Amino acid sequence: MAKPFTRLAAALALTCAPLTLRADEVTVFAAASMTNAMGEIKQAFEADTGHDLVVSLAGSSALARQIQQGAPADIFISANPNWMDVLEQDGLLEHDSRFALLNNSLVLVAHGQNAGAMQISELPEKLGDGKLAMALVDAVPAGIYGKASLTTLGLWDSLAPRVAQTDNVRAALALVAIGEAPFGIVYATDAVAEDGVTVVATFPADSHPPIIYPAADIAGRDTAAENQFLEYLRGDKARAAFERQGFVVIPQ
CATH class of the missing domain: 3.40.190.10 (Periplasmic binding protein-like II)
Structure with missing residues (x-):
């Protein structure tokens, strides 16, 4: 048994x-x-x-x-x-x-935690000789949206020579967080995830295709x-x- x-x-x-x-x-x-x-x-x-x-x-x-x-x-x-x-x-x-x-939405971030709000139209002047971090503008969605928005706002031609392109949006975020680039264009959700940056402006939703x-x-x-x-x-x-x-x- x-x-x-x-x-x-x-x-x-x-x-x-x-x-x-x-x-x-x-x-x-x-x-x-x-x-x-x-x-x-x-x-x-x-x-x-x-x-x-x-x-x-x-x-x-x-x-x-x-x-x-x-x-x-x-x-x-x-x-x-x-x-x-x-x-x-x-x-x-x-x-x-x-x-x-x-x-999602698209934002402009600056290095550090104390950057003040600004108008996106001020970016070319405030950027100076620095680099604008963006994901690949012809391949990666965040970069595509960012280029579209800057083009709509009439800023792309002046900023294009100063863009530092990265393989993905998190890499662009990292460049700003460590201070290698003073500004970057990322998703709002990326900015939430990184303490080393401040959102200084939000791109108008009608300046780029809907982010889906x-x-x-x-x-x-x-x-x-x-x-x-x-x-x-x-x-x-x-x-x-x-x-x-x-x-x-x-x-x-």
Whole structure:
């Protein structure tokens, strides 16, 4: 006759086994401007579901090109609809999985914590011989939005020779934070994440295309865990994490 402890251990093993089998890994490629929010979401999602969430952060253009080249991404969250459009046109998204997740805004930041507010029109004069830090203006969404705004405001031609371009928006933020550039153009959410900069101006929303972050499931490996994560992005915990970092969550 089996001992009670033995029977209990066997029952527990049978009960737990399906949970272990259901655990999966989800790889998310996300825009660098989402660094802090995705850190929160990763921790909460793993705790709530038992799945492992692998988050790769970089400029949206670099991530999209990696996906085109076969990188093993399950989910892509871009800081610009254009790069999601490219992947959709290439047939690399699961049908009907794409949705608009977040909005953001564009700000001018200055080095240090005591910089005073200013008009964006003052930037060429205040910049002097210094550099304006921006993400790649023809490839990375934050840089594209920034160039569009400066062009609309009639400032791009005078500022273009003084722009220091970086691979992603967080790298532009870092240049300002360490004092290598006196000013930079980043998302409002980036400024929230860095104590070494001050927001001195906000770019008018009508000076650039709307800043929309779409999310989608990459074609090729459609799992229950991926679908669960996409639903998690629409849930209350993810919403709270995004809002803490200054994002505006688009109603679904």
